[in-house]
Each structure stands twice: as structure tokens, then as C-alpha cells.
Ligand SMILES: [Ca+2]
């Protein structure tokens with residue numbers, strides 16, 4: 001009887017799909033990677049683009065800078081003086097696609113996420129009461145780094161870096177954010193010198209409640225040779241992805257700025273937002289790209305700092 005059974009067992013063994021601890025582990029890693037990528041798609045921490053919008057003309061005219069029909073001409077500017085246009089804004093042209101590289105070691109995953117941005121910069125330099133901007137291309141890349149831990153079979157985000165937005169062609173970039181400090185009610189809560197540095201989500205991401213006063217200081221450099229004054233415009237988008245933008249100041253007077261013309265731009269705002277994750281985005285533009293409507297000269301840099309309203 002055994003003589004008949006043994007070949008049968010061997011035959012069944014040969015028909016079973018190949019399975020080994022190594023193969024199981026590889027399958028589990030693929031499953032882990034899929035799960036983490038799905039979580040990234042849903043997470044507010046991974047908001048794709050923090051200085052753009054899908055609205056018409058990139059919301060160029062909805063942020064307090066409507067074209068003024070009572071001003072028939074552009075403001076007169078000296079040759080080397082930059083002026084803000086009647087309106088400007090960015091619009092995404094395609095849905096951003098995230099590419100996440102996930103490395104799983106045991107119950108820890110490290111992830112780098114890159115998003116290529118295809119967008120348009122709208123600039124309206126005519127103060128003629130009409131919405132008639134020109135368009136110029138934006139090709140940006142967004143970088144963001146995170147750590148995930150698996151607990152009870154589920155993956156959780158444990159560390160996240162700020163988002164860094166750079167020109168996809170580094171040879172064109174002259175504007176750089178080099179440091180951002182975030183104060184809450186006059187206490188320094190975050191000091192970032194490398195946007196790739198990850199922060200603990202529980203203990204290091206800034207948490208605020210409505211009514212808190214947030215001051216953001218951004219150090220910005222610009223090696224542009226345009227000779228314009230100002231050489232750079234720096235904005236804060238305090239509550240992306242839902243809100244507008246405001247100019248930051250380096251005049252020693254406005255926005256809580258401590259020292260004039262020291263390359264540190266400042267903006268102060270009072271939190272009034274829904275609970276959850278928001279981003280304060282620092283958005284520095286070479287002033288030249290806002291002086292004309294159609295030159296292919298977009299040149300900007302941005303860091304997006306996640307923070308939580310609770
Ligand atoms: Ca106009």
C-alpha cells in the first residue's frame with residue numbers, strides 16, 4: 001500500500017505552485033509597497049503641488065490683485081525696478097503623477113516620492129481692467145521623503161519631510177530657499193535647512209489651534225543677473241491646498257520682519273482653518289518672470305511645510 005502512496009504524494013508535491021520563504025517574503029514586500037502607495041495617494045501629507053491651482057488662469061485674479069480699469073497704464077517703473085503685474089497665477093495642466101520608490105526592511109519602509117509637474121504660469125501685465133494674461137510653461141519637480149511603520153498588520157506614516165519644489169531643469173534655476181523657521185505664538189517650533197530631512201509626525205510636525213499666531217521666516221537667495229529691484233518676490237501660501245497667497249516682506253517693517261534687506265522674508269498670520277493637515281508653502285519667484293507675459297523664463301523655488309490644525 002505504501003508503495004502506491006509515496007509516488008502519489010511526490011506527484012502532488014510537484015504539481016503544487018513553487019513556494020518558499022524567499023518567494024513568500026518577496027510577495028509580501030510587493031503587497032506592502034502597494035499598500036503604502038495607496039495610502040500616499042489618500043494622505044493629505046502628500047498633497048501634490050502646493051503653489052498651484054486648477055482654476056481658470058491659475059486664480060490669477062482672485063487674490064486681491066484684480067486688473068484696475070481706472071489705471072489705464074502700467075505703473076511707471078524705473079528701468080531696473082520690478083513691479084507686480086495686474087494678475088498672476090499658476091494652473092496645473094495635467095493631473096500630477098506620483099512616483100514613489102519604496103524600500104521595505106522588516107516592518108519599516110522608507111519612501112521617496114517624486115512628482116513631475118506640468119503647469120502654466122499666467123501673467124497679466126496690462127492694467128486695462130481686462131483678464132487677458134499671457135501664458136508661459138512651468139516644468140517643476142516635487143520631492144518628498146517619508147518613513148512608514150507596520151503595526152498590527154497596518155502601515156502608518158511616522159516621518160515626513162517638507163515638500164521641495166524645484167525646476168525640472170536645474171540649469172535654469174537661480175532662486176533657492178535655504179532655510180525656513182516656523183514660530184507659533186513667538187516660540188520657534190521648526191527650523192528647516194534641508195527639506196529632505198524627515199520629521200516625526202507625532203512629535204515634530206507643528207500642531208496649532210485656531211487663533212494661534214504663526215510667523216514664518218524664509219531665507220532666500222537668487223543669483224539672477226536681471227539687475228531688477230526687487231530681484232525676488234517671496235510669497236507664503238499659508239493654508240494650501242485650499243487658500244490664497246500673501247507677499248512676504250524683507251523690509252524690517254511689515255509681516256513681522258525683523259531686519260530689512262537681510263535675505264530673510266517674513267509673514268505672520270492667525271490660524272483660522274479646519275482641523276487636519278495643511279501646508280504653509282514658501283514660494284520664491286525670480287521677479288523677471290512676472291515682468292512679461294510670454295517669455296519662457298519661469299524661475300522659482302518652493303518649500304511646503306506640513307502642519308496640523310487640531
Ligand atoms: Ca489685463
Ligand SMILES: [Ca+2]
Nearest residue numbers: 250259262264
Ligand atoms: Ca528680513
